[in-house]
Amino acid sequence: xxxxxxxxxxxxxxxxxxxxxxxxxxxxxxxxxxxxxxxxxxxxxxxxxxxxxxxxxxxxxxxxxxxxxxxxxxxxxxxxxxxxxxxxxxxxxxxxxxxxxxxxxxxxxxxxxxxxxxxxxxxxxxxxxxxxxxxxxxxxxxxxxxxxxxxxxxxxxxxxxxxxxxxxxxxxxxxxxxxxxxxxxxxxxxxxxxxxxxxxxxxxxxxxxxxxxxxxxxxxxxxxxxxxxxxxxxxxxxxxxxxxxxxxxxxxxxxxxxxxxxxxxxxxxxxxxxxxx
Numbered sequence: 424x425x426x427x428x429x430x431x432x433x434x435x436x437x438x439x440x441x442x443x444x445x446x447x448x449x450x451x452x453x454x455x456x457x458x459x460x461x462x463x464x465x466x467x468x469x470x471x472x473x474x475x476x477x478x479x480x481x482x483x484x485x486x487x488x489x490x491x492x493x494x495x496x497x498x499x500x501x502x503x504x505x506x507x508x509x510x511x512x513x514x515x516x517x518x519x520x521x522x523x524x525x526x527x528x529x530x531x532x533x534x535x536x537x538x539x540x541x542x543x544x545x546x547x548x549x550x551x552x553x554x555x556x557x558x559x560x561x562x563x564x565x566x567x568x569x570x571x572x573x574x575x576x577x578x579x580x581x582x583x584x585x586x587x588x589x590x591x592x593x594x595x596x597x598x599x600x601x602x603x604x605x606x607x608x609x610x611x612x613x614x615x616x617x618x619x620x621x622x623x624x625x626x627x628x629x630x631x632x633x634x635x636x637x638x639x640x641x642x643x644x645x646x647x648x649x650x651x652x653x654x655x656x657x658x659x660x661x662x663x664x665x666x667x668x669x670x671x672x673x674x675x676x677x678x679x680x681x682x683x684x685x686x687x688x689x690x691x692x693x694x695x696x697x698x699x700x
Contacts, residue, residue, distance in 0.1 A: 436496045437469040443487045444469075458482040464640045473640075474515050478657070510653055513634070513646050517577075518570055522637040524580040524669055526619075527587055529632075531601060533564045534571060535581065535608065535616075540601040541565065543593030571613050579614040582669075582676050585621050588689040595697040602690035609683050617676035618685050626672050635662075635669055 444454050444465070451469070452462030458479055467473040475483070480497035484490070517523060517534070525532050531540060541561045549557060570576055591598045608614045619626060634646040645656040645665035656662060677685065 432496065432499065433471040433474060436493065437471040439496075440465075440483065440493065441469040443489055447487050449486075454483070454486065457486045461640050467640070473519050476516070476657070477512060510648075512655060513653070514567060516636055516638075516644060516655075517567065519638055519641075520577045520636040521639050522578045522580075522635075524582075524635040526582045526584075526633040526669060526672055528584045528629075529586055529590070530592070531583070531587055531605070532581060532634075534568045534579065535605055535614070536564055536568070537597070537601045537604050538565060539593050539597040543597060547592075571608070576613070580673075581614055581616045582619055582672055583616060583682075584619045585685075588618065588686060591693065591696075595693040599690045599693035599697065602686050602693070606683060606686050606690065609679065609686075615679055616682055616686070617673065617679055618682040619672065619676045620685075623675045626675055633665060633669060635666060 444451070447454075449457075450462065451465040455462040455465045458465075459482070460479060464473065468475050475493075475497060477494065477497050480493040483493045487493075523534075525534075530544060533541070536544070538561060541564045542557065545557050545560045545564075546552075549560070571579060588602065592601070605614075605616055609616050630647065632648045634648075635643060636646070637643045642657060642659065643662050643666070645662045647654050647656070647665075656665065676682065
């Protein structure tokens with residue numbers, strides 16, 4: 424679905440929500456209380472400024488007795504064949520977040536990837552796919568990163584395990600360019616990136632990739648991912664544990680200045696490797 428078409432459907436979602444809410448005789452605040460979000464958040468749904476999570480859409484259907492229309496619309500809008508089913512909603516939430524914190528144990532996070540790096544990762548995961556399909560996935564990943572150049576971009580904190588810096592994904596030339604890209608974002612203060620060095624040993628987030636998101640008018644969310652699945656968590660006690668794990672992890676990383684030096688040194692190592700092959 425094209426971006427313009429998606430926006431049109433979100434606008435329909437908002438218009439229909441307002442109509443159904445008013446028919447039920449509820450204010451935005453009253454509906455928000457029943458579905459566990461603020462009245463301001465309901466207003467932003469109705470104006471198509473923000474997009475509801477699937478579980479919120481389901482609760483709206485239950486409260487307004489709308490026979491699942493908002494759940495169906497929400498599923499249609501987060502159904503993007505370029506993303507795995509478990510990740511499509513994360514992409515929508517990234518666009519709404521005011522703060523994103525990530526820990527990447529093995530691979531550069533999608534929001535930081537260059538085209539060459541993203542292509543190498545995609546082919547590694549989809550070795551039998553045609554170039555056309557690979558290109559669609561890579562394009563979608565690069566589109567995600569546009570939120571970092573937006574005027575209302577979120578604060579973006581990233582902790583990279585040193586593994587990420589040392590694996591020559593796409594070959595030494597592509598890897599050097601990838602690390603240069605990260606360094607340029609750090610220097611431009613678009614992202615704060617720190618590195619968890621090998622010598623740190625055991626750490627609080629050894630279970631795998633972790634992403635935390637905060638929003639202007641909604642509770643924070645945690646997202647964890649393994650090679651073949653991902654889990655979006657909004658249970659407050661679990662999100663709090665994830666936030667604590669990230670805080671402990673960040674304490675163990677190098678300073679931003681030392682991390683930048685290490686990243687640039689690794690990039691130079693890959694350049695030397697490329698020049699000798």
